[in-house]
Amino acid sequence: MDDAFFDRPIERRGSHSFKWDLYGDGVLPLWVADMDFASPPPVAEALAATAAHGVFGYALAPESLAEAIVTHLERHYGWRIEPGWIVWLPGIVPGLNMACDAFAAAGEAVLSLTPVYPPFLEAPGNRGRRLVTVPVAPGDGRWELPLEAMEAAVTPDTRLLLFCHPHNPLGRVWRRDEVEAVLDFCRRHDLGLVSDEIHCDLILDDLGHVPSALAGPRDADRIVTFMSPSKTFNLPGLNFAFAVVADEELRRRFLRPAKGLLAWPGCFSISGAEAAYRAGAEWHGALLGYLRANRDALESFVAAELPRVGMTHVEATYLGWLDVHELGLEDPAAACRSAGVALSAGAAFGDPACLRLNFGCRRATLDEALRRLRTVLV
């Protein structure tokens, strides 16, 4: 598999695509986090086989799916989990909301670092918990864990830290010592830790991902890890994700708030997810090469052509975070849309002077979007 697979134009308008069908024909959508690429061919084949069967009854997630996940985590991260630790979810967002209920009582506090994927900021309020935010610290050319500010923000009624690892939208891969510092922080303040590792298979630099639960084996009774094949293999439309919770009592606590509310995984989610984990490796390797080139092109363009836009190096994800505060635009996302590019507005992530750009698209789409952005972001 090579770049030609990812360069292939695929019309997404009219395919029930949130990304492409929300805005008019004149707008290139580089916002919501899915990619414009076809998923690994074995996934399409598995889904076609499921469709061909023609009977779409209630599904039973097979042991082979859990085994495929266990193998993936051991092979890529050296993290050995038991199949019984896996909790199937229809998405990570429900899981974030469940965790707020499970760890904190009404009115108690939940910590999130900002800017961050919006549901981290919404989940505590959805569940009647109090959101406390701490800005990630702008270091010398890279974002830093704001440990001092976290210490200052934590209160006796803080119960949970929502940790995005790697971080969306900053593209930062948290190193082992940083993960250990987060674990130490949670231990000292007796906090639960939600480690959302959905982007962990999308590390673009030569850096390893250290699962929080691997770094903190003695913290099993406070860690809920979220993972999913949906970003890795571009399957978010299959509505499939999972949590890994090693501690049996915590697993029960995490599931309690969702009693009667969670759908089981369906037959398409199951066959797509298993095919991705079992047979998606070649595609995944080629994808990382393609995304790396897009990332490099984006970073070079911003440095050379948009001198008043700030951007730090993206270590992971297919998302770039653009700081446009120097431009003084009243509504930066609206200004970009008027130039024909839809980006995600930073306000929802906790910083209205920023924009998130999704470079999980054909290089030709990225180049055209950047050409258009040059007319508004200078």
Ligand SMILES: Cc1ncc(COP(=O)(O)O)c(C=O)c1O
């Ligand atoms: C950090 C993070 N968590 C969760 C999600 C969404 O997960 P799901 O579609 O499984 O709810 C995203 C999607 O962009 C994300 O970036």
